[in-house]
Amino acid sequence: MKRRNFIHTAALGAGLLAAPIPIFGKNIFVEELLNPGMDVATKKALADVALNTARGLGATYADARIGRYLNQYVFTREKMVQNTVNTESFGIGIRVIANGTWGFASTNDVTPDGIKKATELAISVAKANSKIQTDDVVLAPVQGYGDVSWKTPIEKSSMSVPVSEKVDLLLEANARALENGADYISSALFSVNEQKYFASTEGSYIDQDVHRIWPTLNVTAIDKASGKFKNRQGLAAPMGMGYEYLIPDKSEEIMGAGGVVLYRNRYDIVADAIASAKQAKEMLTAKSVEAxxxxxxxxxxxxxxxxxxxxxxxxxxxxxxxxxxxxxxxxxxxxxxxxxxxxxxxxxxxxxxxxxxxxxxxxxxxxxxxxxxxxxxxxxxxxxxxxxxxxxxxxxxxxxxxxxxxxxxxxxxxxxxxxxxxxxxxxxxxxxxxxxxxxxxxxxxxxxxxxxxxxxxxxxxxxxxxxxxxxxxxxxxxxxxxxxxxxxxxxxxxxxxxxxxxxxxxxxxxxxxxxxxxxxxxxxxxxxxxxxxxxxxxxxxxxxxx
Known part of the structure; x- marks a missing residue:
């Protein structure tokens, strides 16, 4: 194995060990996350290659999805950065109905020739499946929407925030947890951007830009005399938002029972890390519930x-x-x-x-x-x-x-x-x-x-x-x-x-x-x-x- 490939594989493995999550695509440089990708006009022309090929081969329905999927994961533990992972996956999936049966194929060769071959394969799959399928696919009607677009209403793309700023925030949360009694803490930030283009033989050409974010932490407190320990996970909910989710807003604050500070549509990871440490310590001496x-x-x-x-x-x-x-x-x-x-x-x-x-x-x-x-x-x-x-x-x-x-x-x-x-x-x-x-x-x-x-x-x-x-x-x-x-x-x-x-x-x-x-x-x-x-x-x- 070449040293470059070893480093790529080892880095990916370290990230997976930090959190058991699926990571799609190839590793890329962080600045590539801000690359605008393929323009809408080009996507439409390429999608039409799939739709026209499918029609020409006898499909009664076809859709094509051109997708660019970007992921960034930042992992830390105590005073260390464990890993950062930036990935991109790009390609096209083509779904058809031929002889009353579904067929599907995909390719990362997003060229007219590559798309034509994948569409031909999807048709072949459908016709092969039709030999054993007894009932035809029945599709509920849907109108064609023409050229439309939709975007997650974010204030600030997480992908545009420097990794150093994210690391600083996570390490600050870690430090404050350690100061308040935690023996161990790990924290992470997951950012996802799905750039999806959908086209169908029913006349829809839909461009969407979807964003998601998820900060996590896990605190451990140990009773060194007994060896017992307790964990307290962070209280963040993953959201369909941008980086603004990590910027506390007092107007979003909700005081939960038991003094637990919660937020609606915001998350203060530093405050939660402090509370996690204190509450993990409290768990060590809390009584066991009576059934x-x-x-x-x-x-x-x-x-x-x-x-x-x-x-x-x-x-x-x-x-x-x-x-x-x-x-x-x-x-x-x-x-x-x-x-x-x-x-x-x-x-x-x-x-x-x-x-x-x-x-x-x-x-x-x-x-x-x-x-x-x-x-x-x-x-x-x-x-x-x-x-x-x-x-x-x-x-x-x-x-x-x-x-x-x-x-x-x-x-x-x-x-x-x-x-x-x-x-x-x-x-x-x-x-x-x-x-x-x-x-x-x-x-x-x-x-x-x-x-x-x-x-x-x-x-x-x-x-x-x-x-x-x-x-x-x-x-x-x-x-x-x-x-x-x-x-x-x-x-x-x-x-x-x-x-x-x-x-x-x-x-x-x-x-x-x-x-x-x-x-x-x-x-x-x-x-x-x-x-x-x-x-x-x-x-x-x-x-x-x-």
Missing amino acids: GKYDLVLEPNHLGLTIHESVGHPLELDRVLGYEANYAGTSFATLDKLEAGDFNYGNELVNLVADKTQPHSLGAVGYDDEGVKCKKWDLVRNGTLVNYQAIRDQVHMIGQNESHGCCYSQSWNDVQFQRMPNVSLEPGKEKYSINDMIKDVEKGIYLVGRGSYSIDQQRYNFQFGGTLTYEIKNGEITGMVNDAAYQSNTQEFWNSCAKICDKDDYRIFGSFFDGKGQPSQVSAVSHGCSTTRFNGVNVINTGRNI
Whole structure:
């Protein structure tokens, strides 16, 4: 192996060790992140090569996605920079319907000749598949939008911020954590820019520029006498924003219960690092929770994950139909439950919506990856199941004729398929704060942030823990506890919903790398909610052998 290749591979490996994340593309120099890339007129001309070739070979439908995917990851630990990774992936994916069947091919040879060959291959794949497929693909109609564009509404591109500035911020957070009692701390910043161009034989030419950002940290405090240690993860949610997310704004500040300082649409990584160190030390001496029935007060950074697992995944139509059974399971929310029209998902307080247009969310785009204009729709209304998440070739299976606009591919090199949109719990309608909620609890547990979790293959029975756990007695938080997790099933849990804070407490949780499909792909998705109370939920002690 050449020394240059060894350094490239070793550097990439170090980054992966720092965080188990998928990294696509080739390593590039940091200044190449600011290269504007291919102009829109050239993309349109090249996309037309694919569309015209497909038509000429008998395709009844074709789409082409030219994608440039930029990633920057900065990793630090204590006083050191562990690694920086800058990658670029560029190519075109071509999807066709021929003989009533899908075919797909891709190439990084984005020239007329390269695109023509890839399109011919996609047609060949479709015709080969048609020999064993019994039913033709049925696509819901969608209008052609002509030449349109969409961009994440950012104030400052993270890619334009010097690496040195990002490193300084992360190292400052590390230093402040160490000053306040942390024994170890690691921090990182992930920045993503997807430059995507979509064209179809239905007349759409859609150019989109999508930005996402995710700062992370993990603090460890050790009791040197006993050798015991506790970890406290950062409370940042990944967001569909630019670097402005890391610039604190006091107007965005929300004071959580237990003195936990939180923000809406902003994140102060230095303040969180200080709090992480202090709270990790507090965990070392906190008592272990007593198992039993409690009223749970769940803040958005925690409840978002429960929404993701107990609502987002089971209401994906391909999972309901069994297409994901070999990899990620099926769903308890089967078709007969939707058809009945009265399936009780939760009580009347529970309104869960899917929304690909939600500002600052990870899933926000103007159009999905098959050219459908994105929208908001109901999944559960007043506790009743009313819909799933479905794309163009699925909605006819549930008697609908309009795609929900939630098709996505992680890159130009992968075929697009149904992915979870942002799935969120609507806030309460009456004025009600988190402090009001705490005062109304006699015996409860307040959970902040995500911890361990487990859920069965039908997304029904589950167990969740948090980053920080506080005990509530007689309307007051009495202190931190360890080893708490709650157990329930999806229907029981959402029927125990007792109160939801109003829109002033509404915040977004996010999953930057949500896996699905074979071959596996990742996507980014957010879940919004306000702090919510669930009454009479079973809390177990995870630190004791039972």
